[in-house]
Amino acid sequence: MSGVPRFDHVVVDDLELVTAFFVDLGFERSSPMRLEGEWVDRVVGLDGVHAEMVTVNASDGAAD
Template structure:
């Protein structure tokens, strides 16, 4: 038997409250924070002495969630990287909104901005990348015409 369903994506962050607020501003629903530590988590993720706080932010339609995680122990010695769309690994998530311009305007009011331009894709979607805190990128897509119900 194969997989059953997609469940979540884990995102490691430095400022848990700032990043959580960013996703809440996009319309995600926040869960209560959890403190996680102990031998079981050390064994699962292959690190010793783990202590972390985690908040789930859930898509309002129930289609998925992000687990936002702040490690108190051990910490990552590497510096935070900037939001480059061609960096190897998972680079962005896509989020469908019903008023892209309104969402972008609201986020600009909070000091955030697009990575590039807002563009129309084949009269089907209005798209942009938003540069979030800590180098996170969220693709925003507003369906403006017929076609696939999946953003490009």
């Protein structure tokens, strides 16, 4: 098997640019979601976290 078989999380500085890159490769994009609140602070270990998240899925239905 060649290529990247799977990835779960990627942290980026420019979400729109990276999302556009994956869409150009044929991935399907979800609507953006905003992550914030006590549960995110607890998971990340920082206070006051605000993040945007987009998922991309292969057009054949394979996730990420």
